[in-house]
Amino acid sequence: MFFVTLKFSAGKAKAPVLMEGHNAWIKRGFDDGVFLLVGGLQPSAGGAVVAHNTSRADLEIRVQEDPFVAEGVVTADIHEVAPARIDERLAFLRT
Incomplete structure (x- = not known):
């Protein structure tokens, strides 16, 4: 299992222009069965x-x-x- 952090850099102002492609990238990750969760680092990081x-x-x-x-x-x-210890609801992450 992997945790990926995507922290804003100096190029943050370009985000609105690239949002459609970024959202397509996220969708592809879910469609491929690789992404389990995507969310924002708070506050706006x-x-x-x-x-x-x-x-x-x-x-x-x-x-x-x-x-x-x-x-x-x-x-x-x-x-x-x-994972060394895991709730049974997340047992699929053992692989």
Whole structure:
């Protein structure tokens, strides 16, 4: 499982122009079964993604395809988490 943070950078002003492409990137992540959750970092600091069902290498490629990342609107950090203890409602994350 991965936590991805997308923190706004100096290029934040370009976000409105790239929003349609960014939203299409998010939709593709859900459609592909990779994204579990997407939301905003508060207060207005950027975004975050919870991803699974992918390798780190593939996720790194996917993240670079986000128009926000490609155009310098955000900087991305990927954190891999190996669950040691998990609520049974989230048991599917063990894989």
